[in-house]
Every structure is written in C-alpha cells, then in structure tokens.
Amino acid sequence: MDIVDNMEQAGQSWDDAEKLDLATIDRIERGLEDIGRALSLMDEGSYGLCEVCGAPIEPLILEEEPTSMNCSIHGGSIHGEREAGDG
Numbered sequence: 001m002d003i004v005d006n007m008e009q010a011g012q013s014w015d016d017a018e019k020l021d022l023a024t025i026d027r028i029e030r031g032l033e034d035i036g037r038a039l040s041l042m043d044e045g046s047y048g049l050c051e052v053c054g055a056p057i058e059p060l061i062l063e064e065e066p067t068s069m070n071c072s073i074h075g076g077s078i079h080g081e082r083e084a085g086d087g
Contacts, residue, residue: 034067041069050074 041047048057052074061068061076070076 031067037069038067050076 038047041049048062049055050057050071050073051069053071055071055073057068057071057076061072065076068076
C-alpha cells in the first residue's frame with residue numbers, strides 16, 4: 001500500500017466518522033425535542049394521554065418509552081418497536 005492509498009483510506013474513514021457524528025447529533029436532538037414535548041404535556045396535565053384519541057397510553061408503553069405520544073392502537077410501541085412515523 002502506498003502513501004496515496006493510505007491517504008484515500010484515511011479520508012474515507014474521516015467521511016464515515018463525520019456521517020456517524022451527524023447521525024448521532026440528529027438522534028440526540030430528536031430525543032431532546034421529544035423530552036421537551038413530554039415535559040410540556042406534564043405541565044398541561046395531559047401527559048400519558050394519546051394525542052390521537054385521548055385515551056390513557058398503556059403503562060408498558062410509557063415505561064418502555066416515556067416520550068411516547070400514542071396508545072398502542074394509534075402507533076405507540078411496546079418492547080422497543082418504533083412509533084408510527086418515526087425514522
């Protein structure tokens with residue numbers, strides 16, 4: 001392997017790391033937005049209610065994902081499944 005190959009490989013590794021970092025930052029920002037929304041709902045007194053039908057969100061869903069906004073009928077998830085419309 002010559003110097004050019006090493007430089008190309010290092011450049012590719014840098015690009016991959018940069019993409020990973022941006023993806024991580026995006027995921028953290030979305031999580032913080034979800035937490036902020038859940039805290040606002042707590043202040044309003046409507047935390048734990050499905051934003052679609054208004055029914056209480058199942059405790060297992062909130063235990064697994066405290067920022068969930070929907071009951072199981074309307075896309076809330078149990079056991080680590082993602083909510084409808086997520087990523």
